[in-house]
Amino acid sequence: MSRILVVAEHDGVSLHSGAARVVSCGLAIGAESLDVAVMGQDCNAIARQAGSIAGVSRVLCLDREENARPLAAVQAPQLAALAQQGYSHLLGPSTTFGKDLMPRVAALLGVPQVSDIMSVESGRRFKRPIYAGNAVLTVEAPADHIVVATARLASWPAASEGSEAAIEAIAVDAELPAHSRWLELKTAETERPDLQSAGVVVSGGRALGSADNFSMLYSLADRMGAAVGASRAAVDAGYVSNDMQVGQTGKIIAPELYFAIGISGAIQHLTGIKDAGVIVAINKDPEAPIFEVADISLVGDLFSIVPELQAALEDS
Amino acid sequence: MRKIMVTLKRVVDYNVRVRVKPDGSGMATEGLKMSVNPFDEIALEEALRLRERGEASEIVAVAIGGDECQQQLRTGLAMGADRAVLVKADSEVQPLAAAGILLEIAKKEKPDIVIMGKQAIDDDCNQTGQMLATLWDRPQATFASEVRLDGGTARVTREVDAGLETIEVELPAVITTDLRLNEPRYIKLPDIMKARSKPLETLAVGELGLPAVPSLKSVGYEPPAQREKGELVENVAALVGKLRERGLVT
Numbered sequence: 001m002s003r004i005l006v007v008a009e010h011d012g013v014s015l016h017s018g019a020a021r022v023v024s025c026g027l028a029i030g031a032e033s034l035d036v037a038v039m040g041q042d043c044n045a046i047a048r049q050a051g052s053i054a055g056v057s058r059v060l061c062l063d064r065e066e067n068a069r070p071l072a073a074v075q076a077p078q079l080a081a082l083a084q085q086g087y088s089h090l091l092g093p094s095t096t097f098g099k100d101l102m103p104r105v106a107a108l109l110g111v112p113q114v115s116d117i118m119s120v121e122s123g124r125r126f127k128r129p130i131y132a133g134n135a136v137l138t139v140e141a142p143a144d145h146i147v148v149a150t151a152r153l154a155s156w157p158a159a160s161e162g163s164e165a166a167i168e169a170i171a172v173d174a175e176l177p178a179h180s181r182w183l184e185l186k187t188a189e190t191e192r193p194d195l196q197s198a199g200v201v202v203s204g205g206r207a208l209g210s211a212d213n214f215s216m217l218y219s220l221a222d223r224m225g226a227a228v229g230a231s232r233a234a235v236d237a238g239y240v241s242n243d244m245q246v247g248q249t250g251k252i253i254a255p256e257l258y259f260a261i262g263i264s265g266a267i268q269h270l271t272g273i274k275d276a277g278v279i280v281a282i283n284k285d286p287e288a289p290i291f292e293v294a295d296i297s298l299v300g301d302l303f304s305i306v307p308e309l310q311a312a313l314e315d316s
Numbered sequence: 317m318r319k320i321m322v323t324l325k326r327v328v329d330y331n332v333r334v335r336v337k338p339d340g341s342g343m344a345t346e347g348l349k350m351s352v353n354p355f356d357e358i359a360l361e362e363a364l365r366l367r368e369r370g371e372a373s374e375i376v377a378v379a380i381g382g383d384e385c386q387q388q389l390r391t392g393l394a395m396g397a398d399r400a401v402l403v404k405a406d407s408e409v410q411p412l413a414a415a416g417i418l419l420e421i422a423k424k425e426k427p428d429i430v431i432m433g434k435q436a437i438d439d440d441c442n443q444t445g446q447m448l449a450t451l452w453d454r455p456q457a458t459f460a461s462e463v464r465l466d467g468g469t470a471r472v473t474r475e476v477d478a479g480l481e482t483i484e485v486e487l488p489a490v491i492t493t494d495l496r497l498n499e500p501r502y503i504k505l506p507d508i509m510k511a512r513s514k515p516l517e518t519l520a521v522g523e524l525g526l527p528a529v530p531s532l533k534s535v536g537y538e539p540p541a542q543r544e545k546g547e548l549v550e551n552v553a554a555l556v557g558k559l560r561e562r563g564l565v566t
């Protein structure tokens with residue numbers, strides 16, 4: 001049986017929705033115990049949210065000033081010290097937070113990292129995507145070493161809530177570097193649901209043609225309570241901000257319903273939406289590769305289809 | 317003046333669709349077009365721009381792999397790197413081992429900045445830069461979309477899930493690139509000729525005297541689950557009908 005430590009992501013105010021998914025991955029490993037580490041400053045409220053996830057044994061709070069903002073170089077030594085207190089597995093989310101931090105911990109511990117676990121075959125065997133999702137590789141972590149890994153969030157359901165795990169404030173003995181400083185975070189303010197946890201996502205591609213034209217998609221999304229995403233081409237062209245990119249190098253998502261509007265369906269985009277429930281594609285080119293994976297395909301000009309769709313949905 | 321080290325991994329070109337071998341023993345990469353990992357091209361481009369702005373003086377490109385990686389190093393030299401180093405390794409080199417090798421090269425070359433891709437598009441690991449920074453006991457600034465140097469520090473804007481984050485790191489540091497850092501230049505024919513006379517040093521990984529590090533065992537490869545092709549609808553009314561049938565919209 002395994003003793004699992006999950007590192008929780010948060011924004012200083014609330015727990016990231018991915019934490020409950022990483023816990024699911026941990027439980028699939030077969031956990032004797034599963035602790036969650038929260039690194040932050042004044043993070044009691046976040047610790048309580050983590051403690052409410054079913055299956056969590058204890059929440060360990062590493063509360064200190066240096067943890068006010070996430071800097072991998074500062075957090076990694078703390079996590080490495082904690083992980084050495086008898087844990088068999090250390091898991092983080094496959095988000096930019098986890099991707100930045102976890103390899104640093106793995107290197108401190110001198111072990112390889114398993115990136116993007118999509119399924120658990122055994123305590124040491126995992127499946128992970130490679131080549132932009134063109135293949136699935138089964139890897140086995142070396143025996144007698146701690147397993148350090150990130151969980152691909154779209155592959156795991158959120159563990160349910162309603163428990164109340166014990167919260168312990170702990171201090172670890174680790175020397176923290178002073179060579180890195182956090183300066184600022186610019187977020188695009190939005191009232192819309194979070195792209196990574198939304199049930200419905202409306203995404204637009206290069207075909208939208210301008211930032212202004214994206215407003216069509218925002219209204220459509222608002223009608224459905226959806227998040228808005230984009231292809232890389234739309235982000236590169238400056239129509240929307242980078243945090244909206246879906247795909248191999250953007251966000252990997254699994255909404256129940258996904259609209260790909262004016263998106264060709266390059267492999268790097270498709271890898272971000274493989275686990276979506278229903279994919280609707282709207283594209284004027286009947287040969288567009290997006291139609292190979294779409295559940296419902298509509299060929300035509302988005303500039304007439306989107307307003308029509310909006311009207312049809314308003315009608316009810 | 318600052319010295320920059322960049323890493324160039326040889327990977328299957330991003331436009332080529334790679335498939336799993338029928339027996340599941342690996343990927344069928346024979347005869348496919350190989351290129352410099354796209355994120356590494358961005359890393360080199362950034363180094364070139366820093367040199368052109370007078371903020372760096374020397375760029376050394378490093379690759380780990382078989383002799384065939386010389387092609388990608390030559391591409392890097394043609395783009396504008398000053399020198400290249402190939403660390404010859406005949407078997408697969410995973411991120412932790414690659415980071416260990418790059419550490420030795422960094423100790424020798426003493427770069428002020430190492431710029432690497434955030435991820436190799438074959439293994440999609442997204443680890444090596446962070447691991448090198450750790451073994452080297454230096455800061456990291458991953459997923460960079462803007463790099464500004466100021467004396468002994470770098471201010472790096474990073475593409476994170478929540479938006480754009482800026483951090484400041486003391487040099488030497490490892491920076492890994494995201495797609496929007498820059499658009500790599502095209503190579504001109506005369507530059508390919510010039511690159512032939514630029515120094516390309518080769519050393520065997522064994523010469524570095526590194527201890528073996530634990531690695532992941534590749535047990536098997538399989539194609540991903542395929543989504544089935546769905547149905548074509550004629551118009552918006554039919555689309556909305558389908559969505560309502562499935563209870564997806566009200």
Ligand SMILES: Cc1cc2nc3c(=O)[nH]c(=O)nc-3n(C[C@H](O)[C@H](O)[C@H](O)COP(=O)(O)OP(=O)(O)OC[C@H]3O[C@@H](n4cnc5c(N)ncnc54)[C@H](O)[C@@H]3O)c2cc1C
Nearest residue numbers: 205206207231232233247248249250262264269284285302
């Ligand atoms: C290393 C690497 C990583 C990458 N990572 C990502 C990633 O994470 N996410 C991502 O999305 N891409 C990624 N890409 C880019 C990817 O290869 C494609 O270039 C990109 O997805 C294309 O975006 P697009 O579909 O919006 O644009 P295009 O390919 O230009 O497609 C536009 C589509 O709109 C259709 N269209 C045009 N006008 C209309 C109209 N009026 N009505 C309806 N349809 C119309 C066209 O038929 C076309 O199919 C990556 C590339 C590389 C090299």
Ligand SMILES: Nc1ncnc2c1ncn2[C@@H]1O[C@H](COP(=O)(O)O)[C@@H](O)[C@H]1O
Nearest residue numbers: 323324325380433435436441442443444
């Ligand atoms: N064999 C290699 N040769 C050169 N660079 C490498 C090699 N392996 C990894 N890298 C660098 O490390 C980055 C991240 O790779 P990875 O951690 O495998 O996703 C790549 O973009 C390269 O810059």
